Amino acid sequence: MTELEKGPQGRRRGRGAFERILGASRQLFRDQGINRTGMDQLCAVAQVSKRTAYQHFAGKDELVAEYLRRFDPDLMAAVFDRPDLTPRERLLAAFELPVSGSQDLTPMCPYIAAAVELHDPQHPAAQYARDYKKAIAARLAETAREAGAADPEQLGEQLALLLDGAAARTRVLNAESFPTAGAIAAVLIDAAIPVVGSHSRAATTTAANPATA
Incomplete structure (x- = not known):
């Protein structure tokens, strides 16, 4: 491919083609799913030829993984x-990210959606989905340790499960579920993290009222 080679509608191909293909995949995979999206449609939306697409990606599986x-x-x-947030506040902020807009609600988590659509557990995209979910749970655990x-x-693990459940329920019911999940998360966090100063307050109370000891 030369720098002057052009794709459909006369758009110049080159470095921009790679990003346009990925941009088209984000749009189409989100709106209609991975399995319903073919390479012909991807190329049309990205405004590149199939030849250019296959020069950047060996096939659709590689594109899905990327x-x-x-x-x-x-x-x-x-x-x-x-x-600017304490560790506890960061744990709760994880449930405030999705924001409903005027067009639609938060779509299904792309990693969950890919795992549902792809039947091959050895597919590179399925491995990315597993790795990502494990990494999110690990990051939540790390923050919980700081707290x-x-x-x-x-x-x-509990908070990671809540996040995934809220994402799935939002998509199925077309109703925002993250505020409810966040309220449940607050209960779990309060139960798991000792209140600072509780022991010292108890000791003070006992000293002031020996009869309660």
Whole structure:
């Protein structure tokens, strides 16, 4: 392919083609699913020829894997990397990310959607989905540990399950479920993280009222 080669509708091909193909995949996979989206339609939306598409991706499977790999490379950095929040606040902020707009509600988590549609557990995209979900649970557990949770791994798994359940329920019912999930998360977090100063308050009360000891 030369720099002057052009695809459909006369658009110049080159480095921009790769990003246009990925952009088309994000749009189409989200709106209609992976299995219903063919390479012909992807190329039409991206405005590239099939030859160009296959020069960037060996096939649709490779494109799906790259689509997932690039979806959230920073593991919710907008939540976990916020220095202005305490660890407990970061755990709760994980449930505030999805925001309903005027057009539609939060779509199904792309990793869950891919796992549902792809029947081959060895598919590279299925592996990305598993790795991502494990990484999110690990990041939640790490933050729970910073917050002082007695069993951070358990709390991390519980919160990860809540996030996935809220994403699926929002899609099925077309009604926002994250506020409810966030309220449940707050109960779990409060139960898992000891209240700072509770022991000292108890000691003070006992000293002031020996009869209660």
